[in-house]
Amino acid sequence: MQSFVINSALDMHLHLRDEDMLKLVAPLTSNTFSGALIMPNLVPPITTKEALLSYKERIKEATKEDLFDAHLTLFFQNNYSYEFLNDIKNDIIAIKLYPAGITTNSDTGVASMDVENLRPTLESMSKLGIPLCIHGETNGFVMDREAEFMPIYESIAKAFPDLKIIMEHITTKDAIELLDKYDNLHATVTLHHLLITLDDVAGGMLNPHLFCKPIAKRPRDKRALLKAALKAHPKLMFGSDSAPHPKHKKEACGCAAGVFTSPIALQVLTQLFEEHNCLDNLNSFISLNAQKIYNLSPKTKMIKLIKKDFVVPEIYEYNNENVVPMYAGEKLSWSLVD
């Protein structure tokens, strides 16, 4: 039977939430991944060392997995002092910047993306070597939000050439093209943006489980993202943006944005890379690229997959929490070996 081994998978963009949802979803990443970059958009967001260390502790408790490192991030504020950042820098892997109100729990994000408004914190980050992760969307028309953000990425990349910048969950051909224009620009791409377009969200029936921010774009965008991922573009990392919301909130009128992919990511990526005869590049896409970009040395964790049907569970549950994964109830062609 055909098999494939993924070595020390890293998910460089992950939402673990808190409390029961954390307990539900954290093991679904830590059982197969070697590490993950954990987003700080809790309520309230993580802006202090105390909150950070306490969250790290709760994650550790929820994963109960030695071969997994949770890399934490701080929620960007434009008035962090150099001293504060210097003190916290060894406890975080990056700082995540959200324009205010742009996605789940981002109300306290940055009001103006003007470089001068961001300068105090960015100068310290640049000096201290702390990478900057950005949710790069304007508040414009939903299909244009990421494309409209490109000049902002450029202005920050130019103003802070020594700052490592990660364009998070990119969804457009424009972002792929920008990647090669500035040495200090990198990116993550999700699993779902390699697979879906707006057609899958709203082209047939409306599908709330595929509704996410940034919204899935055009076929040409998907093609550009997929091409870059399949060849393991060295500045592109896997970041699932796996974002659990309870079933009742996803299926309600006015559903929240987010696709939950953690428990199926390795299987689907293997299937996708195999279909395109690019399996040789998968370990770079899912681990080596991130290791280089973030200077990580993850614990060795070999995950073997075999080409055998796997039916995705309809739902994952813990206490009163639950979450519906992408491809719920559908059949994948690769399985994890227990």
Place this chain on the structure above:
Amino acid sequence: MQSFVINSALDMHLHLRDEDMLKLVAPLTSNTFSGALIMPNLVPPITTKEALLSYKERIKEATKEDLFDAHLTLFFQNNYSYEFLNDIKNDIIAIKLYPAGITTNSDTGVASMDVENLRPTLESMSKLGIPLCIHGETNGFVMDREAEFMPIYESIAKAFPDLKIIMEHITTKDAIELLDKYDNLHATVTLHHLLITLDDVAGGMLNPHLFCKPIAKRPRDKRALLKAALKAHPKLMFGSDSAPHPKHKKEACGCAAGVFTSPIALQVLTQLFEEHNCLDNLNSFISLNAQKIYNLSPKTKMIKLIKKDFVVPEIYEYNNENVVPMYAGEKLSWSLVD
């Protein structure tokens, strides 16, 4: 108190469904409109004289309103004989063409939009003076489906210069521009496409009640539609495409496409035209244009509106059927006078 009178309003694109849903929604149009063009996409679709006359009877029974004319349509098939069409022409106002599978109950629509494939029926329609209504979407990317259909409109308009063609529920600037290129092209536009863009459907939270086909497009498209409606472009008619689906189907995972606007259309249009200082054009947009295009002489029905707050009901119900209107629970600034 400011008031305005709408004279013999016509809704030139309306879905009344059947059975209890028909009984629920038909009066919500017939109580304020003088006439409506009723779409034939029942299950099965209306393709025989018997089905047509029987549906007409059921509509009459459901409306119980003398001052309302239900103008029926036939579901397009490319093999209708001249004799059949000649026999039925006085019972219908138009024939509605659906590309197969493009929207609700359209599975038995036309498989190929090639002019030659449509020629037999279109030649008879042209000779008999029966207008052709078209749901103009390809099966391409959801944001491009209408724009991609423009060459098909052009090919039919050119091949049958004497055939009156109505581009139904147009949603794009492209369609507005095409309107002026061919004498025999006309169009309807809905209420909701004058008011919303994709941002309202999927820009914030996902809003199933604003999910429709064709999907709402870009701000520039909405501006072009609104501009043409406000000036009462003589080739543009009001057609609500009011399409009731029960609440549980709209709010379920995988919701059906359609916005229900019949009971609020007059109030919202009055509000919209007043806001833009175009009230003088409203009777042309909502009645006179359609009278000229379809050679109609509707019964006189004066509906008086006053500038007084009206809170839209959360839901309309009849027996086991219900439907949530656009702007449910929200306040409009114009009310009907009882």
